[in-house]
Amino acid sequence: MGSVVSLKDFKRYAAGKPSRSGGDWRPVDSGINDLISMAGPTVRAKVRQLIRDFPYFARAKRIITDFTVGEGISLQSRASGADGKYNKRLAQQIEDGYRWFCDEADIAGKLHLKEMERLSRDQDTECGEYFYIKTRSKNRNRYVPLALQMYEADWLTTYGAQVKNRNHRIEQGVEFHAETGEVKAYHFTDPNGYGKPQRIEADQVIHGFETLRPGQLRGISPFTPGVIVTEDLKDCMEGEIDGFKYASKWLAIVKSMDPVARQKALTTKEANFLQPIEELENGIIEYVNPGEDVHLMANPRPSGNLEPFVRLILSMLSVSTGVPYELLSGDYHCLNWAVIKVVRADFKHVLKPVSARHIRQNCQPIFRAFMDDAVLSNRLNIPGYFFNPYPYLKAVWQPPVADPVDKLRDVKADIEEMQQNLRSPQEVVAARGRQLEDVLDEIADAKKMMKDRGLTMEEVSTALANNPAALQKD
Known part of the structure; x- marks a missing residue:
């Protein structure tokens, strides 16, 4: 026969029930x-x-x-x-x-x-x-x-x-x-x-x-959310680094069979401001008295432990700040093109709402205030603006775009998607941080300059492709 479960137990989450593992945890909640x-x-x-x-x-x-x-x-x-x-x-x-x-x-x-x-x-x-x-x-x-x-x-x-x-x-x-x-x-x-x-x-x-x-x-x-863990990790990292420094700094210690005489000698030396300690590069040599023995120190912190420790710290910091480990640490070794592209794509996706909020709360209000003042100051002649300003406030805001990891592969993928009518030229150009209208204007200007000089696009493209810098890059 099963145990009897009260109706009250069904009305709350398991996380809300008191338990021995929860201890005296009483979360603070308020407005x-x-x-x-x-x-x-x-x-x-x-x-x-x-x-x-x-x-x-x-x-x-x-x-x-x-x-x-x-x-x-x-x-x-x-x-x-x-x-x-x-x-x-x-x-x-x-x-x-x-x-x-x-x-x-x-x-x-x-x-x-x-x-x-x-x-x-x-x-x-x-x-x-x-x-x-x-x-x-x-x-x-x-x-x-x-x-x-x-x-x-x-x-x-x-x-x-x-x-x-x-x-x-x-x-x-x-x-x-x-x-x-x-x-x-x-x-x-x-x-x-x-x-x-x-x-x-x-x-x-x-x-x-x-x-x-x-x-x-x-x-x-x-x-x-990362303040407490980062502050603790910062102290741990500094302590670990200090441990490495001091472990490699102290070369030896002195063992004495007569500690009373040893203490008296140190007191006398200190009183005379004569401390027979000298440094030799990263090692410290201390002069000893008769009856004392020198014991060489061993470094208890092998250097192989530092790298995984730092990596753990940066991984936790990456979670708390939302910045990928690779970008936060600058550690790109052992990464291939596909991994770097995934990291960049994920980070870009995470930052999309951040950029959108910045445009809504920063760029658009400032632009609206500028437009209102420009019309009031007769800098812009827009009849009926204050009756319906929205047709004149239409704008495209272009956030920054990181350079492609592998430009050749990305270009081929963009061309394929445009040929299959899966992406528009405007979207492709915007993904590179530009506006299609500006790109077309620049191309038209370039063609005009070539025509004025008796050149063709094919000749200029061939010259650019065969210049020493391009050949060295290849």
Whole structure:
């Protein structure tokens, strides 16, 4: 006869039942905003210090920025006219104006907009969030008055902040509607003092972060799960390296049959500031007294143990940061073309939502603010823009693309897919970080230059293929 199972046992997960193996584990759970409020400042400080002090943590941050932003995400306007068709002339005007704005976007005049993009991506990794404040410059030589200023996440504060509506609440410096959760304003403290917080309306702030749970107001670093393990691994790695150093440094020890006399001799030597210890390359030789014996030291740490230990550390760090081991360590030995391609493809797939979020939260809001200001300033003549701006805001954002591992194989595969109508030329060119329109324009310009010089494409291609550099490469 089987045991009787109560109905209550069917109503909970096995993981939720108390057990001897679980010990006194009582997980802390609360609202996402309470958790970030309590732990956010400490987590930010720890992640920043690990990035400063631990090379692989810094490399992980740099790799993510390089693969998501690179030199900057490029814009190609796809603005359409009143007839709904692509308007090349207007698109060119928009692109030219936007490039001008990128040169002077920083109100301080120090950073190009693409550099600010990289900085915001770095801040997203370190702090879990970043801030742009829209401001206006009085310099009449600018293309548009609009300018941007970046704020630190640490500047948000609740102390001294006051709401302007009784239905509003303030948490972690963010003022929001208590019923809908709509963000209304941000309260920033003076980073150089303790004055009254500055209240900035939400429509003047670009706030980017990854939303992990509904109702979340602030971001937290994606490296957070790896902070504890990385800090421990960092200490272990430093201890292991120190062990290797000292094991190879100390050459011998002295055994004495008269420890009292030995201690007295050492005291006398120290009192006279004479310590008969000298170094010979990596070995230390210590002079001994009569009756003492020298015992040569053996290195207890053979060098063969270091490499697998470091590899284990980097593998765990790879899991905690989301960066493949091969890219994090730079260790490509014993890898073939297929493995490298799989690693790159997997990492690219992982970063797709990261790049898409960066475009939505960073590129598109800035571009929208630029377009609004350019039309208001009569830099762009677009009748009816504010009635329906979306046809003029159409754009293609091109994230960075890594060079192919084996270009010849990739080209053959692309040609085969295009011949079978499985991929379009636009998709193939975009996968290489370019726009088809730009490539065709460059080809047309090249053909015109050849024609002006009495050359043909076949002659130029043959010359390029047979030049010494190409032959040496082959």
